[in-house]
Amino acid sequence: MNLPVSxxxxxxxxxxxxxxxxVQNLVKAFYDVAGDRITLATTDVNFTVRRGEFVCxxxxxxxxxxxxxxxxxxxxxxxxxxxxxDSTTPPAMVFQEASVLPWLTVAQNVAFPLSLxxxxxxxxxxxxxxLLALTGLTDFADAxxxxxxxxxxxxxxxxxxxxxxxxxxxxxxxFGALDEQTRLTLQQELLRIWERTGKTVVFITHSVxxxxxxxxxxxxxxxxxxxxxxxxxxxxxxxxxxxxxRRDKRFWDLTYEVWRLxxxxxxx
Ligand SMILES: Nc1ncnc2c1ncn2[C@@H]1O[C@H](COP(=O)(O)OP(=O)(O)OP(=O)(O)O)[C@@H](O)[C@H]1O
Ligand SMILES: [Mg+2]
Numbered sequence: 001m002n003l004p005v006s007x008x009x010x011x012x013x014x015x016x017x018x019x020x021x022x023v024q025n026l027v028k029a030f031y032d033v034a035g036d037r038i039t040l041a042t043t044d045v046n047f048t049v050r051r052g053e054f055v056c057x058x059x060x061x062x063x064x065x066x067x068x069x070x071x072x073x074x075x076x077x078x079x080x081x082x083x084x085x086d087s088t089t090p091p092a093m094v095f096q097e098a099s100v101l102p103w104l105t106v107a108q109n110v111a112f113p114l115s116l117x118x119x120x121x122x123x124x125x126x127x128x129x130x131l132l133a134l135t136g137l138t139d140f141a142d143a144x145x146x147x148x149x150x151x152x153x154x155x156x157x158x159x160x161x162x163x164x165x166x167x168x169x170x171x172x173x174x175f176g177a178l179d180e181q182t183r184l185t186l187q188q189e190l191l192r193i194w195e196r197t198g199k200t201v202v203f204i205t206h207s208v209x210x211x212x213x214x215x216x217x218x219x220x221x222x223x224x225x226x227x228x229x230x231x232x233x234x235x236x237x238x239x240x241x242x243x244x245x246r247r248d249k250r251f252w253d254l255t256y257e258v259w260r261l262x263x264x265x266x267x268x
Contacts, residue, residue: 018086042224057202105143105144106142212251218232
């Protein structure tokens with residue numbers, strides 16, 4: 001079962017676009033090592049993401065957001081339900097904790113997926129320098145991760161996820177550790193990349209503001225065991241100006257609606 005998309009707004013992706021991701025009745029439980037304690041992380045999660053759509057997931061800490069994303073990335077087994085990914089390339093993932101390889105430079109970290117594929121050096125260099133410019137890391141190409149701030153490491157992770165142009169991008173609070181201004185810049189850059197490339201994006205965030213800034217649809221999860229309690233369409237057209245849209249009353253009405261849902265969805 002899929003919850004109806006709210007009437008609040010229109011979607012920028014055609015309603016008949018093919019699904020890139022389908023999740024049905026997803027249940028995930030974790031067992032401890034001895035197998036005598038079970039944590040039910042999510043229950044009966046249902047949603048579809050159409051090709052080219054930008055979907056954000058918000059929900060309280062521990063409700064299973066990362067778990068859902070890891071299942072989409074093929075990093076966790078589900079207990080029951082169905083997950084279907086329709087894509088020619090495996091999804092790229094940006095993890096919640098910046099995951100950089102400490103022995104490689106920034107440029108080598110970003111190039112890593114390309115070097116695994118055996119892409120010629122010159123092509124790697126060109127692509128990496130594009131991504132470093134995009135994420136504001138050009139001056140740190142030869143730095144090692146221990147010389148970077150937390151936010152810079154996170155930008156390396158974002159650059160690496162974009163470098164080999166996968167169809168589906170799974171992002172787990174990628175801008176959580178960034179200061180407000182860098183976050184706004186990267187949000188705008190991400191939107192620009194997404195608009196240009198037509199990638200399908202599933203983006204987890206704690207920030208209602210960020211979700212409304214970026215998404216076509218916002219999925220709201222209940223506390224653990226998480227399930228989707230609302231599927232809200234975000235009415236703003238594309239391309240979006242992440243600063244200007246804050247002057248729009250609809251932005252604040254939707255903010256209130258999501259907060260209300262987060263505040264009223266019961267512990268189960
Ligand atoms: N590998 C694991 N082993 C055991 N329990 C786990 C494991 N990973 C997650 N959990 C449990 O599953 C539940 C959901 O965790 P998850 O990391 O998906 O939450 P989240 O919504 O991403 O939280 P946050 O917003 O804090 O990142 C939590 O209760 C957590 O303790
Ligand atoms: Mg998480």
